[in-house]
Amino acid sequence: MSRIFNFSAGPSMLPVEVLEIAKQELLDWQGSGMSVMEMSHRGKQFMAIAETLKNDLIELMAIPANYKVLFLQGGASAQFALIPQNILNGQHKASYVNTGAWSTSAIKEASKYCQVQIVASAEASGFTTIPALNDWHIDSDTAYLHYTSNETIHGVEFSDIPDSGAIPLVCDMSSNILSREFDVSRYGLIYAGTQKNMGPAGVTVVIVREDLVGLAAANVPAVFDYAQQAKGDSMLNTPATYNWYLLGLVLQWLKKQGGVAAIEQRNINKAKKLYRAIDDSNLYRNPVDVAYRSRMNVPFVLADAALDKEFLQLAEKQGLGSLPGHRSVGGMRASIYNAMPEAGIDALIEFMVEFERTH
Ligand SMILES: Cc1ncc(COP(=O)(O)O)c(C=O)c1O
Incomplete structure (x- = not known):
């Protein structure tokens, strides 16, 4: 067997120890006589995997008790559209910082649902910097402030968490979640696709403060409504069970590190x-x-x-x-x-x- 050093931006390299465990357990997960792939998501074995996954993420990120942790589908790209649909709460404006290609995509999707205020933009620099925080002006009649903590394409990363005052801070953390410590209590909502720092593609983590849950408009489909997904333990529809399991293995590896x-x-x-x-x-x-x-x-x-x-x-x-x-x-x-x-x-x-x- 020969493995390369894989510098892919995502899906990306996984710890070899994780792949070894997955290989060992592929046909028979811990004496169950079946692969995790074959398990009912309602069965007790998978429920145990799901519970450990959630608890490990809460522990690793020190997520306070007043946050819901969801494991959804559709990638970070789906969240670009689902965040405004879930947390605008009848307001007509949301604020965004534009630091690169992924912020730009988030802005484009949000613009379908509300007026987007661009608080600051690094576009003129060719997205090679972060606009100075004290130059940001955030409108007071805005529902939330969105930023991208690491721009995967341009290689630009915030060194600090921006201060949004009382306005809920929303962060696309897809490419630096779990790579550094973040004070989760500073955020209204954090989201991330798992295919970079957490596991294979196919799961999107959403960590959302309870006061932002239950605000979705009545016409938002049930599977896209944070409140309904939180109530149903992210199992309103059949979850990506094997990917949850692999994600769990990566978190256990991270704890060991x-x-x-x-x-x-x-x-x-x-x-x-x-x-x-x-x-x-x-x-x-x-x-x-x-x-x-x-x-x-x-x-x-x-x-x-x-x-x-x-x-x-x-x-x-x-x-x-x-x-x-x-x-x-x-x-x-x-x-x-x-x-x-x-x-x-x-x-x-x-x-x-x-x-x-x-x-
Ligand atoms: C920062 C960031 N946001 C969003 C996305 C889009 O993620 P997805 O493909 O999971 O929708 C990516 C993908 O590379 C990303 O790096």
């Missing part, structure tokens, strides 16, 4: 090493404002774009996979989520140094 604080330290070290290698070279460049460089997604360009193809081909041959940048921006991008070991960063740096030396 020492939890979020410990993995955050490792993520800081990994990112530091890679940015230093980029900054120390004459061939590679990262365009992002140093204060807002992402610890999770590290985009970089080569001084001579004509070398891109060869760089990627040789990297692939060395077992360094999925390094092309997003199709909308080009260049390279190394996504280095929780499951990327430090050895993967070292191997990438070693390759980059050697490529520069020979080119």
Whole structure:
């Protein structure tokens, strides 16, 4: 068996220990005589898996008791539309910060349901920075303030949680959830697709403060209504059972690593090493404002774009996979989520140094 270092932005690398457990338990989960895939979601075995999953997430993120934790479908993209439908609560305006492609998508969807106030935008910079927080003006007649804590495509990450005062703060945390500590009590709602830092694709985590639950308009379909999903333990329809199980295994792995604080330290070290290698070279460049460089997604360009193809081909041959940048921006991008070991960063740096030396 040979496994590559997979720098994909998502779906992305999973801890090998998790895959080993899934392999061992594939045909017979803990003496049940069946695969988790084959279990009824109402049966006692799966109910135990679901309960452990939820409790582990609550523990890892220190989620306060006044929050509901939902495991839904449709990805973060569905939430772009479901958040306004669930929490506008009859108001006509919502505020958004535009820091990149994913904020832009969230804004586009929300605009179908309400007037969107753009509080701040980094578009003029080519999405290479975060607009200074004290320049933000948030209208008082707004239902919530939305931001994207890490822009996966541009490699731009908030270093702090913005202060929205009494206005509920809503965050797309898809690409940095569980990678660093977040004070959940600062948020009205957090959502994230699981396919980057949490497990395979197919589950969307929504963590929502209780006062924002039960506000959906009457015409919102039941499966999209947070209150009904919360009441039904996210099982209003048949959940993505096997993905819940895999997500649970990743959370147990994370607990064994020492939890979020410990993995955050490792993520800081990994990112530091890679940015230093980029900054120390004459061939590679990262365009992002140093204060807002992402610890999770590290985009970089080569001084001579004509070398891109060869760089990627040789990297692939060395077992360094999925390094092309997003199709909308080009260049390279190394996504280095929780499951990327430090050895993967070292191997990438070693390759980059050697490529520069020979080119
Ligand atoms: C920050 C962010 N938000 C939203 C999305 C969209 O997620 P999904 O494909 O789960 O709808 C992504 C996907 O890469 C993302 O990185």
